Amino acid sequence: MESSSASNEEVTAVPASWNFEPNETLLGLMALSVRGVLARIKAEMVAGGGGGRPVIPMGHGDPSAFPCFRTAxxxxxxxxxxxxxxxxxxxxxxxxxxxxxxxxxxxxxxxxxxxxxxxxxxxxxxxxxxxxxxxxxxxxxxxxxxxxxxxxxxxxxxxxxxxxxxxxxxxxxxxxxxxxxxxxxxxxxxxxxxxxxxxxxxxxxxxxxxxxxxxxxxxxxxxxxxxxxxxxxxxxxxxxxxxxxxxxxxxxxxxxxxxxxxxxxxxxxxxxxxxxxxxxxxxxxxxxxxxxxxxxxxxxxxxxxxxxxxxxxxxxxTSEEFFRRNIRTLKESADMCWEKLKGVNGIACPSRPMGSMFVMVKLDLSCLQGIEDDMDFCCRLAKEESVVVLPGRVVGCEDWLRITFAIDPSSLEDGLDRLRSFCSRHSKPAAQGSAASVV
Missing domain, CATH: 3.40.640.10 (Type I PLP-dependent aspartate aminotransferase-like (Major domain))
Structure with a gap:
């Protein structure tokens, strides 16, 4: 019996170390991932409550969930x-x-x-x-x-x-x-x-x-x-x-x-x-x-x-009408985005979008109170307004934002209105009515 017990102890013994070390290059790539950063923002939104309103997804590049963007x-x-x-x-x-x-x-x-x-x-x-x-x-x-x-x-x-x-x-x-x-x-x-x-x-x-x-x-x-x-x-x-x-x-x-x-x-x-x-x-x-x-x-x-x-x-x-319909919807959404971003405190859009599903906007943090950087802006926006946008650092430009306009038009309008309210609420008194300048 004693020898059997000793044998079992040898089998179940835990090694002092395992022959594995993490690939630090791989682990470091998380910060370059759109999905990874959006997951972090959404996790903080859930923790913060988000005000209980429907989430407006303006940070991803997948419009296929919306009925107006279904395939042919x-x-x-x-x-x-x-x-x-x-x-x-x-x-x-x-x-x-x-x-x-x-x-x-x-x-x-x-x-x-x-x-x-x-x-x-x-x-x-x-x-x-x-x-x-x-x-x-x-x-x-x-x-x-x-x-x-x-x-x-x-x-x-x-x-x-x-x-x-x-x-x-x-x-x-x-x-x-x-x-x-x-x-x-x-x-x-x-x-x-x-x-x-x-x-x-x-x-x-x-x-x-x-x-x-x-x-x-x-x-x-x-x-x-x-x-x-x-x-x-x-x-x-x-x-x-x-x-x-x-x-x-x-x-x-x-x-x-x-x-x-x-x-x-x-x-x-x-x-x-x-x-x-x-x-x-x-x-x-x-x-x-x-x-x-x-x-x-x-x-x-x-x-x-x-x-x-x-x-x-x-x-x-695939019918040409399918493509034409999608282009019309994208154009209407892009135009709405361009018009509604005008005059938002602390934000400037340097050029009207002409293609794809995105637009880049620049933050002027000097106009906003208590916002440290683009990541902080996006996390707070998600927590307070249930609006998800992508921080510019994920595409190589800190203190910018990437906004996706390829979503349902009514949701886009709601999301842009919430964005405006957020910026107004966080604006410094002297910055009311001003927008960021783009160099």
Whole structure:
């Protein structure tokens, strides 16, 4: 009996230490996550009560929960038909099903001066995985990538996790958030692999002109770097400028385009994106960028196969009226946002949004009492008014806010009125009636 007891004690003994140490790089990426920061704000809102009113979600980028932003019936039919066919229950090929890639190539080629082939297209689990794959494929020891500020911080997270250095160039608020190409040239060196642009803009709501994109392409050509064009919000434009894909300039500088069905079709949960290479000169083949992207697909997960099976019908058969209706709704919401933000104490909006689903506004904390920074502003706004907006630090600009206007119009109006009330309540007496100035 005694030997049995001793044996049990040996089995259940707890080691003095375990052979694990946390990856501090990974843990540090939480601060770069939109979801992580919004979760923190919402948690503080719940703890603070929020006044018991309905929550107005003006910080996320997913309008699909609202009836006015439901996807097209053709898209639903395409997925249902693919699933019911029984033909898409197997594993996909690593870069995506050929009919889906061919359909994406045709869809993108409509706006290009040359034809893409299925071999130029790689399907991904949404735009986020496209960013992961591109950053991983471009990474090498000592490499750096140039990112826009403000911008989408997932690029920095994936670049850092892949061992690359992230360097930031400025977007100029007073010039429609155009790329400061002087800043790009000053940052680039022999280890720079690519420059990222986001058009239409997240988080700024800007849309770049043909002339400005040509200038970016020429800058990249002179520096000998690739262009990564994030076009997740392609064609979601409602101002004076129409969307121009960066791939138009693929002969000037090779372009890696990232896109998805998430935003235009209002189905972010379907997780179907793509990487497309616009490179008529064959640079990506010679430098093995294309091979690197393809190889990475062998060690990552594939998009859901029946969604891939739906892509040809979804891209080719969705009615134009569906797209026009969404643009009208976005324009009305963007106009409301622009008008209601005027004259709000401590806030200034530098430019009218012309695309995507967002607008950036600048805080003037000197006009507000007891507000420390943009994070504090957002936490207090959530607690007191049940309105959630995103602090600008999450997109690279402290003491700014990113506001999403792609929600139900009545909720948007209510949320903007609550924002105005919050700023008025926290305004210093001398600041009543004044708004922030934008430099």
């Amino acid at each position: 019936p053709e898209a639903v039919d395409a997925v249902a038909g693919a699933l019911q066919s029984g033909e898409y229950n197997s594993y996909s090929t690593c870069v995506g099903l050929e009919p889906a890639r061919r359909s994406v190539a045709r869809y993108l080629s409509r706006d290009l001066p040359y034809e893409l082939s299925p071999d130029d297209v790689y399907l991904t689990n949404g735009g986020a995985q496209a960013i992961e794959i591109v950053c991983s494929a471009l990474a090498r020891p000592g490499a750096n990538i140039l990112l826009p500020r403000p911008g989408y911080k997932l690029y920095e997270a994936r670049a850092v996790f892949s061992g690359m250095e992230a360097r930031y160039f400025d977007l100029v608020p007073g010039e429609g958030w155009e790329v400061d190409t002087d800043s790009v040239r000053a940052l680039a060196d022999k280890n720079t692999v690519a420059v990222v642009i986001i058009n239409p803009g997240n988080p700024c709501g800007n849309v770049y002109s043909y002339e400005h994109l040509a200038k970016v392409a020429e800058t990249a050509r002179k520096l000998g770097v690739f262009v990564v064009a994030d076009e997740a919000y392609a064609h979601l434009t409602f101002g004076e400028r129409r969307f121009v894909p960066m791939g138009v300039f693929g002969a000037v500088a090779p372009v890696i385009t990232l896109g998805s069905i998430s935003k235009r079709w209002l189905v972010p949960g379907w997780r179907l994106g793509w990487i497309a290479t616009s490179d008529p000169s064959g640079v990506f083949q010679r430098t093995k960028v294309a091979s690197s992207i393809k190889t990475y697909h062998y060690i990552c997960s594939d998009p859901t196969t029946f969604v891939q099976g739906a892509v040809p019908n979804l891209l080719e058969n």
